[in-house]
Each structure stands twice: as C-alpha cells, then as structure tokens.
Amino acid sequence: MTSKSLLVTLAVATLVQSTTAALTLPLRGDDLNADERYNAGVHTGGIQAEGKDIGALRRVSDTNWSRLKAGATDTKVNSNWIVYGKPFYAMAAGTVVGCWRNAPENIPGALHPLYKPGSKFAGGGNHLWILQDDGAQALYAHAQPGSIPAALCPHNAQVFTGTNGKSDGTGIEQEVRVTNGARVNAGQFLGRIGNSGSSSAPHLHVHLQKGGQPMPMTFERGLTTPFIGGKAGLDGPWTPLAGRTFPEASVLFWPPRPAGNLTFNGIKGADYQRLVDHLADSGMMPNLITCASNGSTYNSTWVPRQGQWASFHGMSAAQAAEKHANYTGQGYSRTSSYTCGTVTVAVWRK
Secondary structure, three states, X not given: OOOEOOHHHHHHHHHHOXXXXXXXXXXXXXXXXXXXXXXXXOOOOHHHOOOEEEEEEEEEEOOEEEOEOOOXXXXXXXXHEOOOOOEEEOOOOEEEEEEEOOOOEOOOOOOOOOOOOOOOOOOOOEEEEEEEOOOOEEEEEEEOOOXXXXXXXXXOOOOOOOOOOOEOOOOOEHHHEOOOOOEEOOOOEEEEEOOEOOOOOOOEEEEXXXXXXXXXXEEOOOEEXXXXXXXXXXXXXOEXXXXXXXXXXXXXXXXXXXXXXXXXXXXXXHHHXXXXXXXXXXXXXXXXXXXXXOOXXXXXXXXXXXXXXXXXXXXXXXHHHHHHHXXXXXXXXXXXXXXXXXXXXXXXXX
C-alpha cells in the first residue's frame, strides 16, 4: 500500500510566502462544482498578447470535457454554458478608470446588431478598466449586463450616448472613462461572466498593460494542468503557479478558494488527494481527518495554514509508525491520527 503525502504542497506553501508581487486569480475554486475546471489558452498578439480568454468545462468521462451544463445541448443559449454567470474578482488593488455595465449581450456565434467597434459600445462590452496600485492597467471584459455593481461603474446606458467612442491611445474608449473612480481590493467581486461586446461565446477576458506594452500575469496561487487536444484528467498532474507566470499554453486551471474553517465529509478515497492538493494551494491545513471502510471515504476539517505541516493517508501500520518517528524527529507533533481497518491517516504540525 502506498501512502499519499503533502510534501510537495508543503514546499509550495513556503514558496508562496516569498512572492510579494504576484496577483490573485480572477476566479475562485469554490465557485466550481467538483467536476468543473476553468480553461485558458494562448491569446492573440498586440497589447493583449499576455491576456487570457477564460472559459469553464465540465468533465464528462475519463479525459473528456464539455463546455455546456449537464443536459444542455444548444450552444446558442448563453445560460447553457458552464462559464456563464460565474463571478469574477479583482486580481489586485486599484482604482476604476473606465467601465460599462449595461451593454446588450450577444447570441453565441454572432455579434449583437448594435455592436460596431468604436461606435455604439466598447469591444469589452460590459467591462472594467482598473489602474492597479503597481501602475498596470487591468481589463476585465464581456460581463453580463447589470452584473458589474453600480457602485463600481457609473455608466448605466446600453450604448454610447456621444459621438466619439474612440480610444485615447491607452485602449480605453473616451466614453467609458471614469474620473475619481471607486477603489477595489484584491479579491473583490467585480461582476459575472457573460457574452457582451466583441465576444463570440461566454467567457472572461483579462489582460494587463503598462506603458503601451502587454504585461505577463503572475499569480500567487492556483493549479494548472496541460489541456492538450482538449484532453486532461481530473488528477492532472496539477502544477502550482506559486508566483509563476501563467502558462503560455492551453491549460485547465483550478483557482484557490478563500481560506477558512471548512468541513468535507464523505470524500471518496480516489478523490481525496486531489482535494488535499487544492486546499493546501488555497493556504489551508488539515485539522482533523478520519476515514471509513478501510479508506474508501474520508471526513476532514480544515483551517487557515499556520506554520509547517504534513499529512499522509492510506498508510499501513508500519508506514504510520515510520512517518511518526520521522516527523517527531524533526520537531513535529502528531495532531490527528485515525485508523479504519488496515488504513491510517494522520497530520503532523510544528
């Protein structure tokens, strides 16, 4: 029997603490169902070259995924898309300098009849431009009508009321400009993903720019796995971002969820390690873990991470004794241990 460990995720947690300039992903893991992940690929060139168009997928079987909700078949209906309506959040603190919030939506596969670039409404549709405190401008585009809070965006018309929707050279149309805009914090709710502006299907567009140049985006937390040929497994392998630049490749990604006091009961043994990796990347640590039916299911409670920790499950009695001797020798204390049949799960902390 092979025990599963958190040695890798423990090292990631240490690395994350040393990355101070990394962003917060604009999506959250707790907005996904267990069989869903976000996806992104390589963007076009120009000022948006480092940007991402983000969708969401549902695992159908094995390595096969669908962009539509279970039971849905019509791709022309926005609400059939998994990503449609998912909330998005600020990547960093800053000030709103441009926005639009009530542009009409497109039918997937076609642009709205009123949409004309630089005329009726912006290519970003319902969107926010945020000048981050680090000097970079961030664009969040194609939101649902009305989903961007009015407190963040004062522009309530459907289309431009003036005659000039041209950019002033920064990529921000003059009619969407905001003076003395609202402040936002990293992780703050900004709106819901839609299909407005120059968008052919529901998705979230995000990019950074500074001084007229595209900027790569690095993220403090989150897990990615290659999505080659539209294929990937739920078990990855998932690679932590840990302050690194988001991959220039087609990937599935799993954002962290907010750290807190969480409980997960009845998790299948085959799914448990995947949950552990996600929670560790989210800045959590296990408090108490129990198992049932020889490790067929696990119950666990989690708290925000404090100090160093390690956890193993699926251990035989000999493996559990070996791990305990090893970790107590390094100054750890065993804070949780439970045996069900021939299987033991335990947590060590220091």
